[in-house]
Amino acid sequence: MLVVWDSTVNIYSCAVEGQEGLHSPVVCFQVKVTPQQFSAYKTLTCSTTCTLTGNPTYIWYKNGQIVTDNTSPYSVLPNAVDSYSCAVKGQEYLHSPAVCVQGQSCNRVTYTKRRICVLKGSTVDMSCTVGYYSTTSTFWFRSDKSTPEDLTRDPGYTGRVKHTGTYKGPFILRISGLIEEDSAEYRFTFKTYNFEWGHSFPGTTLSVTGLQVKVTPAAEGQKTLTCSTTCTLTDNPTYIWYKNGQNVQDNSSPMYSISSEDADSYYCAVKGHNGLSSPAVYGPKTTVSVSPSGEIVEGSSVTLTCSSDANPPVQSYTWWYKKNGGDYQSMTGPHHVFNQIQSSDSGEYYCEAQNEMGTDWSRTINMDVKYDPKSTSVSVSPSGEIVEGSSVTLTCSSDANPPVDKYTWYKKNGASLTGSEKTYNFTTISSEDRGEYYCGAENKYGHLNSSSVSVDVQYDPKNTSVSVSPSGDIVEGSSVTLTCSSDANPPVDKYTWYFQNKTFQNGFGQMYNISKFKSKDNGHYHCEAWNGRGSMNSTALMISLPGKQTSVMNAAVGIIVVVLVLILCLSGLMWFRKKASKSTSDTRHTADNGQGDSSPVYDNISGMAMNPTAAQTAATDDQDDVHYASVHFSRAKYEEVPLYSNVQLPQPQKQDEDFQYAAVKFNLPSAAPK
Incomplete structure (x- = not known):
């Protein structure tokens, strides 16, 4: 049993402890004054309408002060001008109303x-x-x-x-x-x-108490505003309602209904105390901020804060964000922290704040996360086979924010290439450009090299040659291997062998073997290399047994002999021209008189005699074009004779003295005078 004091009506009421809200509105106890029979004293009884358990002890108060501990009843003189009250020990703060012993005139x-x-x-x-x-x-x-x-x-x-x-x-x-x-x-x-x-x-x-407006939802799209206090105001006040600062209603009821979509500002006041109005209630006014301000760099800590001016306070915050152009997603709370922000967190963000008066959205902010180059790579165009002589472009790609502002090109195992653009061009690519290439991408936050890409330039065979093994003198009957070598891309896939410019029937491998070399195998050998893009013949290689002259050696010796003969012929010609110039007048005089005591000199030129004057003229005009095939000198015994222009050499005759004969062949240009 718990005794509760209701000071509003100056009574006690009874309630069960733990269920104080269910107490009965009846007088629980009070002081009763009754005269004692056959006595001058009066009896004070602390009376209850319900029986208190536990045999309680009562406390009596006289003029507001404790006088004694005693059980009820309590005796007093009938003429006392004091007031008395009682309480239960342990619940002293719950007093019964004070009563006067005589009438209503007493100390209280x-x-x-x-x-x-x-x-x-x-x-x-x-x-x-x-x-x-x-x-x-x-x-x-x-x-x-x-x-x-x-x-x-x-x-x-x-x-x-x-x-x-x-x-x-x-x-x-x-x-x-x-x-x-x-x-x-x-x-x-x-x-x-x-x-x-x-x-x-x-x-x-x-x-x-202060005034406070409470917002509660109501039926059919309405909500109710209540001018609330922490206690019931005395004297039944009149309430005044204001919308956006303007008086909209005076009412004895503290409630006011508005549309559920209405997010205007409302507040209330009590008539006669207009200056003591409640705080206004209104829907959220939402903003968003980013900390730190300025550039956002990948890996840093960034905090988004959703702030809202609202009354009642915001009940919930919802973040809406759109990463890299994707669909909007959500997260909750007034703050969102990126401990180590990533480039993938870039996107548009805004927040939504809601209270009982409505919902508001902040402006959208763009989270632009800066980062150094990543995913740097090289691509080749065209993407298929690269043929020597074609145009090829290398492109360096890199994900970076801000975009890459400097590119560097490298050839693997080589120095950096000239150029700092995104692309590197081979206008006419060659086989020397084969290799692995990579690039470096750089912005203000860092640098990153790509992995290498292979540029494989294809071309037809070149530098085709034949080598022989063994490389020294060949012994008759020994094994000889010929090897055809050629630089080609793709590699040579077909070889053809030739002997004396004729194709071997079975000579289609890179190597050709002659198991027992004989004199009949002496001759010129060459090969042809083919790779699907083209072919190339090697130079001929002469292979012969030692002591066997070959046509190549004969040709070389012949060339040397011809050169030596030409030198001798030129020397002889110069001597003849000098001799002819010195004796021209004597020769002509002798011819006119039909006399000649000198031995004549005959020139055999392609089987015909040559006029000395004509020969001199031709030699003078075209001496650089004269070629001597062979020169032979023999002796003849003649008297001194004049030089003739056309001489048909007669058969040699026996004379008393030996004569010198020269067989000379002149190759004269067709334009020379006859």
Whole structure:
């Protein structure tokens, strides 16, 4: 059983502990005064309407002070001017109402109101009266203080408290500029010439409240605004409603209905206290911020904050974001932290804030995460086979933010290439350009090289040649191997062998073997290499047994002999020209007279005699074009004879003296005079 004091009606009521909200509104106990039979005393009984369990002990109060512990009933003199009250031990703060032994004139304090609820910032008056005796001193105090202290001397009330009233009262306590901390129980005490009124009895409970608008959903697209207080305001006030600062309704009801879509600003006030209005309620006004501000670099810590000015406070925050152009996704909370932000976190972000008055969306911000180059690679165009002589382009690609501003090209196992552009061009690619290439991409945040890509240039065979093994003198009957070598891409896949410019029937491999070399195998050998793109013949290689002259050697010897003969012929010609020039006049004179005592000189030129004058002219005009095939000198014995232009050499005759004959062949140009 729990006894609960209801100070509003000055009664006790009963309730079961733990179910205080279900107590019955009946008087639980009170003091009853009855005369004793055959006695001058009166009996005070602490009466209850329900039976208290546990055989409780009662406490009696006289003029507000404990007089004794005793069980009920309690005896007093009938002419006592004191007031009495009772309580149960252990629940001393629950007093019965004070009663006078005789009539209503006795020593007691009567409060005008036992409970007062007023607005924060307003002024309140609390009052009481005293009983029979005149007072000599009075003051008000707060019951929650350990020692009763006159409020007019309390620093927390300086300038805000005023105490009025003399003699029997009424005694009034006025507190202005009320704050919520002023909420407390206030009691009054006094002194007379005969006694001091005690401090135990309840006084007036003051509750200070502010106005608050509460929003609750209602049916059919409506919501209800309630001008709420923490206690029920005294004196049944009239409520005033404001929309966006304009008065829209005066009503004794603290409630006001609006549309569920209405997110305007509303507040309420109490008539007569218009300046003490509630805070306005309104839908969220949402913004978003990024910390730190400025460039966002991959790997750094970044915080997104969703802020909203709203009343009531925002109930929920929802983040909406769109990564790299994808669909919007969501996450919750007023803050979102990227401990190590990645490039994949780039995108558009905004947040949504919601309270009872509505929903609001922030502006969209673009999270642009900066990072150094990554995924650097090289591509080749055209992508198929690369043929020597074609145009080829290498392209360096890299994911970077900001974009790559410098490219560097490298050939593997070689120096860097000239050029800093995204592409590297081979206008006419050659076999020397084969190799592995890679690039470097750089922006303000870093540098990254790509992996290498192979550029395989295809071309037909070149530098085709034949080698022989063994490389020294060939021994008749030994094994001889010929090897055909050629630079080609793709590699040579077909070889053809030739002997004396004729194809071998079975000579189609890179090597050709002659198991027993004989003299019949002497001759020229060459090969042809083919790779599908083209072919190339090697130069002929002469292979012969030692001591066997070959046509190549004969040709070489012949060339050397011809050169030597030509040198001798030129020397002889120069000598003849000089001789002919010196004796021209004598020769002509001798011819005219038909005389000649000198031995004639005959020139055999292609089987015909040559006129010396014509020969001289031709030699003078075209001496550089004269070629001598062979020169032979023989002796003849003649007298000195003049030189003739056309000489047909006769058959040699025996003379007394030997003659010298020369067989000379002149290759004259066709334009030479005849």
